[in-house]
Amino acid sequence: MIKLYGYWRSTAAYRVRIALNLKQVSYSQHSVHLVKDGGEQHSPGYRGINPQGLVPALVDGNTQIGQSLAILEYLEERYSKTPLLPSKLADKAFIRQLCQIIACDTHPLNNLRVLQFLSNDFNIKDSDKTKWYHHWLALGFAAFEALLKKQAINGPYCFGTELTMADACLIPQIYNANRFDYPMENHPLLAAINEKCLKLTRFQDAIPENQPDAV
Amino acid sequence: MIKLYGYWRSTAAYRVRIALNLKQVSYSQHSVHLVKDGGEQHSPGYRGINPQGLVPALVDGNTQIGQSLAILEYLEERYSKTPLLPSKLADKAFIRQLCQIIACDTHPLNNLRVLQFLSNDFNIKDSDKTKWYHHWLALGFAAFEALLKKQAINGPYCFGTELTMADACLIPQIYNANRFDYPMENHPLLAAINEKCLKLTRFQDAIPENQPDAV
Structure with a gap:
């Protein structure tokens, strides 16, 4: 199942949640607290997934993607039944x-x-x-x-x-x-x-x- | 012919020039001076092409596009012979x-x-x-x-x-x-x-x- 690493208030993670919902893709959420302990996004564990140390990150099997627009484009091709880009x-x-x-x-x-x-x-x-x-x-x-x-x-x-x-x-x-x-x-x-x-x-x-x- | 509105020192315009050259697309350049007269990018004429008032903008017939990454994606599909994205x-x-x-x-x-x-x-x-x-x-x-x-x-x-x-x-x-x-x-x-x-x-x-x- 698709995993989304994000934070409730992150607007970049919010973009990805909307896209996943519109495409009706099931996913599990993994919270990365942006403030606690100086920010969990800087932890070595999370940086192993996204070396930039920012949320969101999407994990689909062996594929790990940071940057919300790169994730939206990935979802667009991976789940093309409900497109979020026009055809022209x-x-x-x-x-x-x-x-x-x-x-x-x-x-x-x-x-x-x-x-x-x-x-x-x-x-x-x-x-x-x-x-x-x-x-x-x-x-x-x-x-x-x-x-x-x-x-x-x-x-x-x-x-x-x-x-x-x-x-x-x-x-x-x-x-x-x-x-x-x-x-x-x-x-x-x-x-x-x-x-x-x-x-x-x-x-x-x-x-x-x-x-x-x-x- | 493709028209590129840009400025020599704009790094966002520079990205598009590289992509056009790699894809061997001929284009004409239209300079938008970012400093002269408070910045030509704010002129009504240029804002008619790109309402955001930033360079670059690409004009291909009736299609006017701002934002360099949107332009790169457009060129990628329009001139697909020399791809600048991998296939996977x-x-x-x-x-x-x-x-x-x-x-x-x-x-x-x-x-x-x-x-x-x-x-x-x-x-x-x-x-x-x-x-x-x-x-x-x-x-x-x-x-x-x-x-x-x-x-x-x-x-x-x-x-x-x-x-x-x-x-x-x-x-x-x-x-x-x-x-x-x-x-x-x-x-x-x-x-x-x-x-x-x-x-x-x-x-x-x-x-x-x-x-x-x-x-």
């Missing part, structure tokens, strides 16, 4: 561009290790960390919404009526934005997509609070 | 994981807009910017090298004798590291791969200094 080449590129706006240009600037580095090594105070966090989120979400408008997407999801990897990336990032009191009013289309997705059981089952290691 | 699913995941260590967890923390934000909005002085830059580079390169070792890769390239997307991502990041005086001694395997790749004409033709808009 140009549409695939559009969806991947949306995913990367989140996974390359938004989340990596705002994740735990960056916020910790700003506090510990740059003495950045909490209010400035919020400014930092909101700044990159605002840019990422504005680009995401502008791209949806350019392609005349009006919901209910990021690719109209088809659920895709883009929804699996967007919904966790909005969860994180809410956690850090980021106002979603400037991004009405994204807020509407979030509402629609969270009505679906397969998204509900993936939300952080519904995971076995949630505190 | 697990190997593909390995190469994509390497790419994302650079494109998600290293470069986005160190690119121009982040360094500008640290200076302008956080009054971070130049020596601390170097500390920031080297910190994320050290983590990214260490993870990249650890992953190569885990898969028993000893060069000449990131996937042994096959050139892949991972080389297209790694070589530009090392170019950038050299520009910011980052010592590569800690990453001997990456330094050796860099040397081997740069002996190849198709990489040479892609280096920033050999672009029409190089200063």
Whole structure:
């Protein structure tokens, strides 16, 4: 059975949970506590699976994969019955561009290790960390919404009526934005997509609070 | 003909140039000056192509794509004769994981807009910017090298004798590291791969200094 190493609040792990649920793949969860004992992701045991020391990691037999988008692409080919990418080449590129706006240009600037580095090594105070966090989120979400408008997407999801990897990336990032009191009013289309997705059981089952290691 | 909107020194555009050259695809270059007039990437004209206002963007007929990894995946399917991904699913995941260590967890923390934000909005002085830059580079390169070792890769390239997307991502990041005086001694395997790749004409033709808009 597929094993997912993750953490309830990790938005990158949340992306993978959504994809696994949408594809109806059974999997077992293995919690890697990102804070306890300085972070279990740095333990030699976990680094044996993912030398980068970040979650998530997916283990499928002898195959061990880190990086959430690499995992989504792997699942896409391995479980192709419920595709999360459109069939046309140009549409695939559009969806991947949306995913990367989140996974390359938004989340990596705002994740735990960056916020910790700003506090510990740059003495950045909490209010400035919020400014930092909101700044990159605002840019990422504005680009995401502008791209949806350019392609005349009006919901209910990021690719109209088809659920895709883009929804699996967007919904966790909005969860994180809410956690850090980021106002979603400037991004009405994204807020509407979030509402629609969270009505679906397969998204509900993936939300952080519904995971076995949630505190 | 394929159009590439980029900038000579952008490492994300450099990745795409390498891929286009390896696949022997002819293309025309359109320079987007990232500094002049506050950055041409913010102009309405360019944002019409890529609403995110970042380079690169690839235009193929009516298809306009931003995000370098989305572009690499598009080129992979569009020009499949010279693949830059291995054929086995697990190997593909390995190469994509390497790419994302650079494109998600290293470069986005160190690119121009982040360094500008640290200076302008956080009054971070130049020596601390170097500390920031080297910190994320050290983590990214260490993870990249650890992953190569885990898969028993000893060069000449990131996937042994096959050139892949991972080389297209790694070589530009090392170019950038050299520009910011980052010592590569800690990453001997990456330094050796860099040397081997740069002996190849198709990489040479892609280096920033050999672009029409190089200063």
